[in-house]
Amino acid sequence: MILNTAKLVGSLFYERWKKQELTQVLVALAEENIVSQQCLDALEVQSEEGLEHSFSHLFEGLGEMPAPPWGSVYLDKDRVVFGESTVEYRAFLASHGISLDTGLREPEDQFGLTLYAFSQLLAEEKEHASQHLLEYHLLPWAFPYLDLLNEKAGNPFYSVLAVDIKAWLMRVSDELQLNIVNRKLYLD
Template identity: 85%
Template sequence: MILNTAKLVGSLFYERWTKQELAQILAALAEENVVSEPCIDALEAQSKEALEHSFSHLFEGLGDMPAPPWGSVYLDKDRVVFGDSTVEYRAFLTSHGISLDTGLREPEDQFGLTLYAFSQLLSEEKEQAAKRLLEYHQLPWALPYLDLLAEKADNPFYSVLAVDIKTWLMQVSTELQLNIVNRKLYLD
C-alpha cells in the first residue's frame, strides 16, 4: 500500500490536477487515512482559479516561492537548485537504475519526484534503497519543508495537506523503522 500511496501523494506536489481530479485523489488517500476530512473540506472551499494559482506559486516557481519544494534549497549552503545535494541524489538514483526524465530541465530532488522514486524502488523490491532514499535524501529536509509549506502557503488547502502529509511520512518512518539522518539544513 505504501507504494501506491507514495505515488498519489507525490502527484499532489508535482502534477497539475483539476479540482475534480484532486477530489478523487484525496478520496483515495482518505480511505488509507493519509489525508483528513479538514483537508477535503479545504479543497472544496477553493475555486479552480485559486488552486491553479497556488499550485504555480508553491510548486512551479511563479513569483517568490515561500517554501521551495527542492531538497537542495535546504541542504546546500548556497540554497540553490541543482546544488551538490542534487548531484549526490542523482548519483544515488543512477546507482539504483532510476532515471527521472520528466522532459524538463529540473532537479530530481523535487518533493513529489522523490516520492515517485521511492515508489519505483519499492516496486522493484529494492527496499533497502527505498529506505535510504527516505532516511538520507528526502526526510531530513522534507519534514521542515512541509512545516514551512503549512505555515507559508497562500491557500488553506495546501496548508492542511502539508500537515497531513507530514503526519503520513512520520507514520511511514515508524512503520519502516527508518533512522532519519540528521543533515545540516539551511533555513531562513
C-alpha cells in the same frame, strides 16, 4: 500499500490536477487515513483558478516561492536548486537504475518526484535503497519543508495538506523503523 500511496502523494506535489481529479485522489487518500476530512473540506471551497495559481506559486516557481519544494534549497549552503545535494541524489538514483526524465530541465530532488522515485524502488523490491532514499535524501529536509509549506502556503488547502502528509511520513518512518540522518539544514 505504501508504494501506491507514495505515488498518489507525490502527484499532489508535482502534477497539476483539475479540482475534480484532485478531489478523487484525496477521497482515495482519505479512505486510507492519509489525508483528513479537513483537507477535503479545504479543497471543497477552492476555485479552479485559485488552485492553479497556488500550485504554480508553490511548486513551479511562479514568483518568489515561500516554501521551495527542492531538497537542495534546504541541504546546500548556498540554498540553490541543482546544488551539490542534487548531484549526490542524482548519482544515487543512477546507481539504482532510476531515471526521472520529465522532459523538463528540473532538479530530481523535487518533493513529489522524490516520492515517485521512492515508489519505483519499492516496485522493484529494492527495500534497502528505498529506505536509504527516505533516511538520507528526503526526510532530513521534508519535515521542515512541510512545516514551511503549512505556515506560508497562503492557501488553506495546501496548508492542511502539508500537515497531513507530514503526519503520514512520520507514520511511514515509524512503520519502516527508519533512522533519519541528521543532515545540516539551511533554513531562514
